[in-house]
Amino acid sequence: MDEKQAQILRLKEEKNAVIMAHYYVDDNIQEIADYVGDSYYLSEMATRVKEKTIVLCGVSFMGESAKLLNPEKRVLLPDLEADCPMAHMASVEKIEEVRATYKEDVAVVCYVNSTAELKAHSDVCVTSSNALKVVKALPNPVIYFIPDRQLGTYISRRIPEKKFIFNDGGCPIHTVITREDVQSALACHPGAKILVHPECREEVIEMADYIGSTSGIIDHATASSAREFIVVTELGVMYELKKRNPEKSFYSTAAGQICEDMKKITLDKIISVLEQDGAGLEMAADLMDKANAPLKRMLELSR
Structure with missing residues (x-):
């Protein structure tokens, strides 16, 4: 453990804070976080922690979700500029149409990778790990899935009895990966199992030995008897x-698989935000009330 990591642990105790980190932030942050997980895990754990301050090491929509589920807690974002492009790829006007x-x-089904405003106009939120279960549980015969077309398409293939309407959005990191990128990696590592996130293109998903959320990928690789992935x-x-x-052994493809926004979170920024005594993330009360409901419904339908 280096000096900056040790300083964060001291500050965390002094401030009665908990450190939550997404799997996509840098290793040195995951190493000292109290909780590390995907979007669903972090959303659920945010409702259980006793500490008064949550330091959310991830992009802005994750901090918003933590605040929506815990309006009485102080939620700190180490970098306010760390955002998710996909979170803005749907519109309220289209939802109303x-x-x-x-x-x-x-039913308007909102992938959790969305702004609070989009959540506020939706019926339920989902993550990549619970979308199938949640959508199946909805009584509505028609699903408007926002903002990610790729994940929506993947889910629709498994629930053919429902009509899906898709939004033209997607994760820039996952959609850049092509079939050729995966084939190239497989040529270098023949016999390796292919683990794919459902935000990827359909042509990539079709190649997968396993398709699942970030936590699902980790769990599958851990349980598998295979040695290369x-x-x-x-x-x-x-x-x-x-x-x-x-x-x-784990290998990447030739495509750029780095989220620059996630990498904006650094040890220095965590130290800085813990040392400050600001109020943390704030949202209008009416927005919080409306956006909280679909998140709560997600947690209810997922359990």
């Missing part, structure tokens, strides 16, 4: 994969 057309038949998601996940499976 779809509602006007399909009325009570439609091609990992088709953001490469921050490699820290946990190697930590749990030191005897196994």
Whole structure:
């Protein structure tokens, strides 16, 4: 443990704070976080922690989700500029247009990788790990899935009895990976199992030996008897994969699998935000009330 990590642990105790980190942030942050996980895990754990301050090491929508689920807690974001492009790839106007057309038949299903404003206009949130379960549980025959077309398409293939309407959005990190990128990695490592996140293109998903959320990929690789894997998601996940499976080998594709926004979170920024005595993340009360409901419904339908 280096000096900066030790300083964060001291500050955390002084401030009655808990450190939560997404799998995509740098290794040195995952190493000292109290909780490390994917979006669903972090959302759920945010409702359980006793500390008064949550330091959310991830992008802005994750901090918003933590605050929505814990309005009485102080939520700190180490870098306010760390954002998710996909979180902005849907519009309230289109949501209202779809509602006007399909009325009570439609449920607006909002991938948690979205702004609080989009959540506020949705019926339920989902993550990549619980989307199938949540959407199956909805009584509505029509699903408007926002903002990620790739994940929505993947889920729709497994629930053919429902009509899906898709939004034209997607994760820049996952959509840049092509079939050729995966084939190239497989040529270098023949026999390796291909682990794919459902935010990827359909042509990549079709090649997968396993498709799942970040936590699903980690769990599958850990349980598998295979020894080599091609990992088709953001490469921050490699820290946990190697930590749990030191005897196994994990490879990336040739594509850029780095989320620059996640990498904006640094030890220095965590120290800085802990040393400050600001109020933390704030949102308008009416927005919080409206955006909180679909998140709570997600947690209820996931359990």
